[in-house]
Amino acid sequence: xxxxxxxxxxxxxxxxxxxxxxxxxxxxxxxxxxxxxxxxxxxxxxxxxxxxxxxxxxxxxxxxxxxxxxxxxxxxxxxxxxxxxxxxxxxxxxxxxxxxxxxxxxxxxxxxxxxxxxxxxxxxxxxxxxxxxxxxxxxxxxxxxxxxxxxxxxxxxxxxxxxxxxxxxxxxxxxxxxxxxxxxxxxxxxxxxxxxxxxxxxxxxxxxxxxxxxxxxxxxxxxxxxxxxxxxxxxxxxxxxxxxxxxxxxxxxxxxxxxxxxxxxxxxxxxxxxxxxxxxxxxxxxxxxxxxxxx
Amino acid sequence: xxxxxxxxxxxxxxxxxxxxxxxxxxxxxxxxxxxxxxxxxxxxxxxxxxxxxxxxxxxxxxxxxxxxxxxxxxxxxxxxxxxxxxxxxxxxxxxxxxxxxxxxxxxxxxxxxxxxxxxxxxxxxxxxxxxxxxxxxxxxxxxxxxxxxxxxxxxxxxxxxxxxxxxxxxxxxxxxxxxxxxxxxxxxxxxxxxxxxxxxxxxxxxxxxxxxxxxxxxxxxxxxxxxxxxxxxxxxxxxxxxxxxxxxxxxxxxxxxxxxxxxxxxxxxxxxxxxxxxxxxxxxxxxxxxxxxxxxxxxxxxxxxxxxxxxxxxxxxxxxxxxxxxxxxxxxxxxxxxxxxxxxxxxxxxxxx
Numbered sequence: 001x002x003x004x005x006x007x008x009x010x011x012x013x014x015x016x017x018x019x020x021x022x023x024x025x026x027x028x029x030x031x032x033x034x035x036x037x038x039x040x041x042x043x044x045x046x047x048x049x050x051x052x053x054x055x056x057x058x059x060x061x062x063x064x065x066x067x068x069x070x071x072x073x074x075x076x077x078x079x080x081x082x083x084x085x086x087x088x089x090x091x092x093x094x095x096x097x098x099x100x101x102x103x104x105x106x107x108x109x110x111x112x113x114x115x116x117x118x119x120x121x122x123x124x125x126x127x128x129x130x131x132x133x134x135x136x137x138x139x140x141x142x143x144x145x146x147x148x149x150x151x152x153x154x155x156x157x158x159x160x161x162x163x164x165x166x167x168x169x170x171x172x173x174x175x176x177x178x179x180x181x182x183x184x185x186x187x188x189x190x191x192x193x194x195x196x197x198x199x200x201x202x203x204x205x206x207x208x209x210x211x212x213x214x215x216x217x218x219x220x221x222x223x224x225x226x227x228x229x230x231x232x233x234x235x236x237x238x239x240x241x242x243x244x245x246x247x248x249x250x251x252x253x254x255x256x257x258x259x260x261x262x263x264x265x266x267x268x269x270x271x272x273x274x275x276x277x278x279x280x281x282x283x284x285x286x287x288x289x290x291x292x293x294x295x
Numbered sequence: 296x297x298x299x300x301x302x303x304x305x306x307x308x309x310x311x312x313x314x315x316x317x318x319x320x321x322x323x324x325x326x327x328x329x330x331x332x333x334x335x336x337x338x339x340x341x342x343x344x345x346x347x348x349x350x351x352x353x354x355x356x357x358x359x360x361x362x363x364x365x366x367x368x369x370x371x372x373x374x375x376x377x378x379x380x381x382x383x384x385x386x387x388x389x390x391x392x393x394x395x396x397x398x399x400x401x402x403x404x405x406x407x408x409x410x411x412x413x414x415x416x417x418x419x420x421x422x423x424x425x426x427x428x429x430x431x432x433x434x435x436x437x438x439x440x441x442x443x444x445x446x447x448x449x450x451x452x453x454x455x456x457x458x459x460x461x462x463x464x465x466x467x468x469x470x471x472x473x474x475x476x477x478x479x480x481x482x483x484x485x486x487x488x489x490x491x492x493x494x495x496x497x498x499x500x501x502x503x504x505x506x507x508x509x510x511x512x513x514x515x516x517x518x519x520x521x522x523x524x525x526x527x528x529x530x531x532x533x534x535x536x537x538x539x540x541x542x543x544x545x546x547x548x549x550x551x552x553x554x555x556x557x558x559x560x561x562x563x564x565x566x567x568x569x570x571x572x573x574x575x576x577x578x579x580x581x582x583x584x585x586x587x588x589x590x591x592x593x594x595x596x597x598x599x600x601x602x603x604x605x606x607x608x609x610x611x612x613x614x615x616x617x618x619x620x621x622x623x624x625x626x627x628x629x630x631x632x633x634x635x636x637x638x639x640x641x642x643x644x645x646x647x648x
Contacts (some may be wrong), residue, residue: 036493052501054501060496062493063496066500070354076347076361077361078361078362081369085366085367
């Protein structure tokens, strides 16, 4: 078998991420794809902590810490500054959590997408404000426990559909990525490198301390998310052309995914049924979008 | 070449002459003309800069911060609510030690809506680590922007150039536009400090614990104090090339005065007229303008006030529950110093009155 994953490591030892953190693997894979000619903007999120304290850095590319709401506009500024100095070939990356993407950072992200800035935007989505100790975000899924959706009142709303929002911006390229599928992950990031304009990547990022799961299960949970169609892997070109990367012949029931995570321990049968139906509906809708791009 | 232009267009032309590379801006009255003109200059290829039409002032400053971190020369402009919306990132620019230059056209804060001159917008940003200049004329706006780049790029702190809504922003005055080559000699674009560089990868602005945070703050304070010397030197160099004189403060008929009117921006011009009127009636009045608010020119103010009988500070702003903000600052500077006049203040001219 031919290996497609580069050996080069641009994420070094000494990061301060939690054991089993999906976002650590995500960064490692993203940098393997992007290479050294890359600059990263990180707003407030787990990763700005994970990089390590001054004067150290766990990344061997330049990093600029930005305020919470403006990863995309800061990255756009960096790209403009580089271009005006003739440095055109540098990959400028905004790397944000779900809070910095779905919630407080959505305005600047939407604007950067509308202007079609030539940047990469990665959202590592651990489905809550994990860095501040597990509070609900608009990325938190239905039925999940967090510190601000406690056991008698777990989240009653569905997760915001950020991918549909980004597709509606008609950006040149976007894709969902999973840490359980590194080959697919790296292939899609590399594909983005050949495309000028806004690139958006959405990574489901298991968080053992927030999802109340076993750190050794993180990759498995990510895989189950794909195999249950909770988090399908697909790409969208220009907001229209959908390409599903993985169609599961015998998909798993969502309960296989849910039961590995303590945050779902308060779910009753009817709620599990609701989650199953939502996943099935999303999948059917995705198939339809792939088949009929004009609808 | 002398041209008739508004304060706003004087700002636009200064940005062009300074060779700014990235502009990110969001419209707000009475600033908008500055960035409209810049957008026009970029579109015509007259100014080789990237103009980013952002969706908010927060993103305008974020984009300036990003571009400045790569070593590019950047500019934005705002007023009032827009400046308030930027507040978080004003701290960010100074603590990241980035030489961002911005004009703020002083305009009243809402509610109620009022687009006229008032300094509460910029004075509310006192502690954000920006150098602040208050200009009295379109010519001074132009000159201050050129000098601000030079000063900020040496001190590695951002500069906010303030001037009065409409009195300066929309009033046409003769402005001497210098030879572009002379400006290039004055402002060659040398920048101190580290920038984002793939060949020298560093992490900027990540975690700083209790053991070193104070040291970083100390260095900002130290730079702000050192800035006074840099400003004075830059003003001297500017004078030698362009033959116009600036300093941290400006004095009018102060040498024999026993009473002093202290004012800022266009109000100083009115104060100067008042000085002449009062002198006709036999009073020995002088006027002192505070041009730089940060770093605060305490030494120059104390020197100017020494031996005077009384001083009146005019404030087009108010710190609710206290008093006019410049008056507070003058009192703090004079506190404990010998030979100081009786200092009092009056709040006036709010919302362009």
